[in-house]
Amino acid sequence: MVADSxxxxxxxxxxxxxxxPAPVTNRLLDQRxxxxxxxxxxxxxxxxxxxxxFTSLRGRAVGQxxxxxxxxxxxxxxxxxxxxxWVLYRGAPEASTVPPEWHSWLHYTTDAPLTDVPRxxxxxxxxxxxxxxxxxxxxxxxxxxxxxxxxxxxxYEAWSPEAGSTDAGTPGV
Numbered sequence: 640m641v642a643d644s645x646x647x648x649x650x651x652x653x654x655x656x657x658x659x660p661a662p663v664t665n666r667l668l669d670q671r672x673x674x675x676x677x678x679x680x681x682x683x684x685x686x687x688x689x690x691x692x693f694t695s696l697r698g699r700a701v702g703q704x705x706x707x708x709x710x711x712x713x714x715x716x717x718x719x720x721x722x723x724x725w726v727l728y729r730g731a732p733e734a735s736t737v738p739p740e741w742h743s744w745l746h747y748t749t750d751a752p753l754t755d756v757p758r759x760x761x762x763x764x765x766x767x768x769x770x771x772x773x774x775x776x777x778x779x780x781x782x783x784x785x786x787x788x789x790x791x792x793x794x795y796e797a798w799s800p801e802a803g804s805t806d807a808g809t810p811g812v
Contacts, residue, residue: 694727701744702752706736706767710744710752721747735768 698711707729713722724745726737737745740753769775780788 690725690727694725698725702741702754704738704741704754705765706738708736708741710741733767738765 694711697713697715699714701710701712701724703709709727709729710724711727712724716722724747726741726745728736740756743749744752777784780786
């Protein structure tokens, strides 16, 4: 048997009844003859390779946005359904990096991406979701902003039961 400290990879399998990926450590794989270690395979790696293969075989490039995401649609038409549209993200797959003009095209709201439509002066440039990054919003008093905030101004009075509460809202009174 292989010791726990020597297990270097995890095989992912999918329970077809539930559709849930479940990691399984296979300690016997390295001992079988004829099986070579191919590197760490994860569900994300397998999905990425499948998407790249499908894109190279059936996809037609439509364009690219300012974040470097590339957009594709299916080359041919299948009877009874519309052409598939998809995006290959630059870097980590983060859906919030898709600008609104490409989002509308991906979701079949428009037939062509709205990349040629001029922006109004009141429109801000698209920014991805920054939650969990150093650029996220941190209100005054947040722990990362020093953890102190200004004192209450006196317009707030805490409730206390001794300050003349009434039982008007109690049932049966």
